[in-house]
Amino acid sequence: MQSLLQGYRPYLLLTLLWAFVALPGLTSMPVMDRDEARFVQATRQMAESNDYVVVRFQDELRAKKPVGIYWLQSAMVDAFSHPAKTDAWPYRLPSALGMLMAVLMTFRLGLVLFDRRIALLAGGLLATSLMAAVEAHLAKTDGVLLGLTSVVMGCFGLIYLAGKGGPKAPSWAALALWLALGCALLVKGPVTLMILLLTMITLGIADRTVVFLHGLRPVMGLLLCGAIVGPWLAAVTSATKGAFVQKAVAEDLLPKLLGAQESHGAAPGFYVAIVLVTLFPASLFLFPALVRAWRERSLPGIRYALAWLVPSWIVFELLPTKLPHYTLPLYPALALIIATCLFAVRDGTYQRLAALPAMLWYGLWSLVALALAGGFIALPILYGDGWSLWSIPAAAGVLLALGWGWLNLLRHRFLNAAAAVMAGAVLTYASTFGGLINTLQDLWVSERVAARIEAMAPGAAVASAGYHEPSLVFLLGTHTLLTDGEGAAHLLAEKPGSAAVVEAHQLDGFRAGITTAGLAPRLIEGEVVRGFNYSRGKPVEMHLFTLTSQP
Numbered sequence: 001m002q003s004l005l006q007g008y009r010p011y012l013l014l015t016l017l018w019a020f021v022a023l024p025g026l027t028s029m030p031v032m033d034r035d036e037a038r039f040v041q042a043t044r045q046m047a048e049s050n051d052y053v054v055v056r057f058q059d060e061l062r063a064k065k066p067v068g069i070y071w072l073q074s075a076m077v078d079a080f081s082h083p084a085k086t087d088a089w090p091y092r093l094p095s096a097l098g099m100l101m102a103v104l105m106t107f108r109l110g111l112v113l114f115d116r117r118i119a120l121l122a123g124g125l126l127a128t129s130l131m132a133a134v135e136a137h138l139a140k141t142d143g144v145l146l147g148l149t150s151v152v153m154g155c156f157g158l159i160y161l162a163g164k165g166g167p168k169a170p171s172w173a174a175l176a177l178w179l180a181l182g183c184a185l186l187v188k189g190p191v192t193l194m195i196l197l198l199t200m201i202t203l204g205i206a207d208r209t210v211v212f213l214h215g216l217r218p219v220m221g222l223l224l225c226g227a228i229v230g231p232w233l234a235a236v237t238s239a240t241k242g243a244f245v246q247k248a249v250a251e252d253l254l255p256k257l258l259g260a261q262e263s264h265g266a267a268p269g270f271y272v273a274i275v276l277v278t279l280f281p282a283s284l285f286l287f288p289a290l291v292r293a294w295r296e297r298s299l300p301g302i303r304y305a306l307a308w309l310v311p312s313w314i315v316f317e318l319l320p321t322k323l324p325h326y327t328l329p330l331y332p333a334l335a336l337i338i339a340t341c342l343f344a345v346r347d348g349t350y351q352r353l354a355a356l357p358a359m360l361w362y363g364l365w366s367l368v369a370l371a372l373a374g375g376f377i378a379l380p381i382l383y384g385d386g387w388s389l390w391s392i393p394a395a396a397g398v399l400l401a402l403g404w405g406w407l408n409l410l411r412h413r414f415l416n417a418a419a420a421v422m423a424g425a426v427l428t429y430a431s432t433f434g435g436l437i438n439t440l441q442d443l444w445v446s447e448r449v450a451a452r453i454e455a456m457a458p459g460a461a462v463a464s465a466g467y468h469e470p471s472l473v474f475l476l477g478t479h480t481l482l483t484d485g486e487g488a489a490h491l492l493a494e495k496p497g498s499a500a501v502v503e504a505h506q507l508d509g510f511r512a513g514i515t516t517a518g519l520a521p522r523l524i525e526g527e528v529v530r531g532f533n534y535s536r537g538k539p540v541e542m543h544l545f546t547l548t549s550q551p
Helices: 009-022 036-051 068-080 090-113 116-127 130-136 142-165 173-188 191-207 210-217 218-240 243-256 270-278 284-296 300-318 324-342 349-353 356-383 391-410 412-436 443-456 470-476 485-494 504-516
Strands: 460-463 481-483 498-504 523-525 529-533 538-547
Touching: 009 090, 009 116, 009 130, 009 412, 036 068, 036 090, 036 470, 036 485, 068 090, 068 173, 068 498, 068 504, 090 116, 090 130, 090 142, 090 324, 116 324, 116 412, 130 142, 130 324, 130 412, 142 173, 142 191, 142 210, 142 300, 142 324, 173 210, 173 218, 191 210, 191 300, 191 324, 210 218, 210 443, 218 243, 218 284, 270 284, 270 300, 270 324, 270 356, 270 523, 284 300, 284 324, 284 349, 284 356, 284 412, 300 324, 300 481, 324 412, 356 391, 356 412, 391 412, 443 498, 443 529, 443 538, 460 470, 460 485, 460 504, 481 485, 485 498, 485 504, 485 538, 504 538
Parallel strands: 460 481, 460 498
Antiparallel strands: 498 538, 523 538, 529 538
């Protein structure tokens, strides 16, 4: 065991663990609606138009996020693919690499805050957490933000410990912090900056000193952040005559701060209520670990992790707009807190880990595990062709974590229990992302429609009536027309060789338009595609049409 902790081996071990979690399914998973599909389509249009300043989805200005994520995805597409292809995996690479960055930086910070054993376990707990695994597979901002925030907070942690009399911070720490912060601003706006500032304020109050700020080199840092963000901000403001900034503030930032945006509202306590799931399986030890951390908050490493975690978590709870992944940049702090608890063998912690309150928490965790295992069995029955062999390893991984975990809990072998739940999680993720998710054919309506259209009318211009999911635009092409039934009929009339995708509720309008245009005798209907639109939570029935050639 000691040999695994020496030199580069922990980094290699954590990279291998990341690969088992993040890579299965990265190339095979269908593009997901709606956020991922919007990101990949906007990135594709950036490459198609050679406009790397203004972000658009079709003809609509997309001002919800800055340009950084689109640049990263474009770089991956240029390196490994082509904008004309519909493979999603190159667009997902930045998210997967962001997760790796977070795992390795959590280890690096843990080395200084605690020791190599705690650092290695914390990296492993983060790598196997459910929300991190999910975001590593999606071409969105959150996996990248996790990585960049981990670098910022990791570097600040090195500087903070040096100011408290700990090891001298590396010469690159301040530069890396500001570089990562500038990139984070360019990826998702002020989220990482908020976390950093709240951590600084909390530590300043707790320590009654800000001596730790001396190593930050703020003048250099602010200039560097300005150099990273400023040129693009000036360019996009000029290109859109201020519309991008106005729309970003008025239609994205302010609604999130003042009200529940896009029906994503929840009461304070939402993130606490779901953390058993989102941090699974590391959440097994979350409650006793937090209790111990608060008791030991005077220790510099624990104090730093709590300052990273608590104030920002409270802010996320108070914001009216809530999504499960918003607290993901705080998970490295949780991983470090849990890891320190599991190695605290001399202060009575192990007795408390075996006490009744902890056991009740383990019981709640077990209910989550059983629900997940049941879900992996039920999903292909509900949304696929019935029972799937992929359900066996997916559910078995959770049940392995549950059974092997409890066996070690009852024997008070808590580190072994942590190893057990991480091993089970790896099996579950590899099976779910690598196979099970592709068996849920009813959910992948856009993929099935695109395949049928390619068979009916290869390369045709397409109108989609009633079904406006961005994944369909990505799969059929940027110029796919999102319209109603009459609009789809008009496209068939105006463009020879075109095709129409008509959702069942739009059929009357479509047929009326076809009849008015005198095209009813030439109308050919292809195979009907039925499925479930998970973005709307409703079943859909898609009818595909083309016209015979002119008589």
